[in-house]
Amino acid sequence: MQVIILGGGLMGTATAYSLAALGAKVILIERGAIGAGATVASFGNIRRSGRALEQLALARRSLTLWGETEHRLGRDVEFRATGHLRLVFDDEGLKDMHAYAQAAAPHGLDLEELTPAQIQRRFPGLGPDAIAASFSPQDGSANPRLVGPAFADAAATLGAQIIDHAGVAQITRTDAGFTATTERGSYHADALVNCAGAWGAALAEQFGEPVPLNTHGPLMGVTEPLPHRILPVVGMWERNAGAYFRQVERGNIIFGGGVPRNPVKNGFATVDPTQLPIQLRKLLRLCPALANVAVIRQWSGCEGYVADGLPVMGASRTTPGLFHAFGFCGHGFQLGPGVGDTMATLVTTGQSPLPIDVMSIGRFAA
Template identity: 45%
Template structure:
């Protein structure tokens, strides 16, 4: 027997759950299928940063649309998920890094973001915990954080409350074209007929794309992350070194959460994201240079995630180039948490209205039919074997 629905969403991470929620709010029947537990992959184990500073210039319209949804999260889903406008402090240690900060600031300001420039003395006056190494910073008060362990589950719960079906521990085995729609088959023997399919399967999304003659040079990796014991609450903004060696925030309970580069390879087949101990030690050394009071802090847990990365460090978002009714959203290169709600809103635009006002041409899967330039960030932020070479395609 075949179940009928309007849209099947493959993948129960942040983008999949937000897509299901916004679709059902528009009156469409939705079934979300997740091979494991909602929010258990990168959507639930990332750093939780809702950073607006330092984004790719072409990503700002999407990023700002997404931030507006984050700022309205409690009204949308009935749960704040520890969303807080903490602000984001971007720090530089030398003149070259200061120039990068200035470049990022100019781009952000061109999209209407308010950026403060902060010199060395002012930096230490406002945030007394900052050490001697940072020389300058920029600050964006609109940047925020949220708890990734809570969000996808809360969004899925809100979607379910409105009538969406959430099928966990259900692996999609086949997606077939069927007339003007699709037939989706699962490992537990279920068959679902639908008009549209959203491919939001994260690091596993190529299985769906390649079934319809599309692909991308995606590989799996993740940043080393750790959390310290609870300490006196001093670091109120999210803090990032412009070279990526430190991304840190302290939650009101006192724990300091860290992420940093270089990222390392993950294994989507074995579902493993190991963190070599040396990365934790190096991360703690880098963190102490920015916040020396953490010198004696004890690390109590270490982890990473399985994220999809593409050579130009940009995601795939939008309509399939081969199959009407198929929509892709994957390869977010560690940036999916902030843009997730906005990506979902764009997908809903495309499914319901047939178009979107948010520019997404830059993210077309079609770009990989030709060679694409490998991002400079890739070589600087990774030590995974896949992050080599100057072109990919």
């Protein structure tokens, strides 16, 4: 079986690796550098807490695969299961945490609730005015700069053809399958997997499957290096743009959230420096000790957000041999290995090993 994968971010490279591992002949096409789009702009959060319940089976499978990445890929992508701590600062957040914990438990996610005294004993200096917190010990983070190239290189080792810097591919349907015409040549395959991220909706619409998708960019930043003291990923239960951060092993604090997402023009997200003070005020509520630390860089990236908050994942309803995996709404990083594994099985067998019908593109058919 020959498969073209369009898009070289985490979803595309993980799908390429999983398909190649199943013996498919894979051609991965990326218009720019591998992993240099929304993947590299991401926070690197590997969390299940707060995720849509419909995604928890996929997230659970993905977490298992994250734990196997170093063995499977032959390199360390800095996956660390350091835990995910979400602080609560008001009664509304506490209500949301309790409701989510109860709903998520049947899906295999057990959140530990912490009192203020327990927070300060286990995580001193974090959320001093928090009234509660949830802790998910198996979650954590990985390095977004490493994972795309790692999956692509592992796929190439298994025989996949990696075509990067190919420009915008023109896709046509043929009697034999699909043809992708690029700046680096034309490629043919039986099947096509649309992992084009924020540009995935344009390809879907070409085949008669419009998706209500908008593009936005998260506002991210990083501080100067500090002594490494904070292990878990830290966030908050808040309905309006809650902030989050993590400390990498080199000591820098990576942070995001706290402000509305940036608009995107011509496929590029720009940083709005006027939003930084607002973002930092929320960050300091999580960790007041960061008050006098220097921010050394900010960045953003173009991500696709589907109107109902769920990604598009599964087989096309109009075109045999076409499959979709795009629009992960700014929280797809954790799902990446699981998406690749699931899509590879779906493409090669016609059946998904996990319940993904709720994410089908068919939900927009009306």
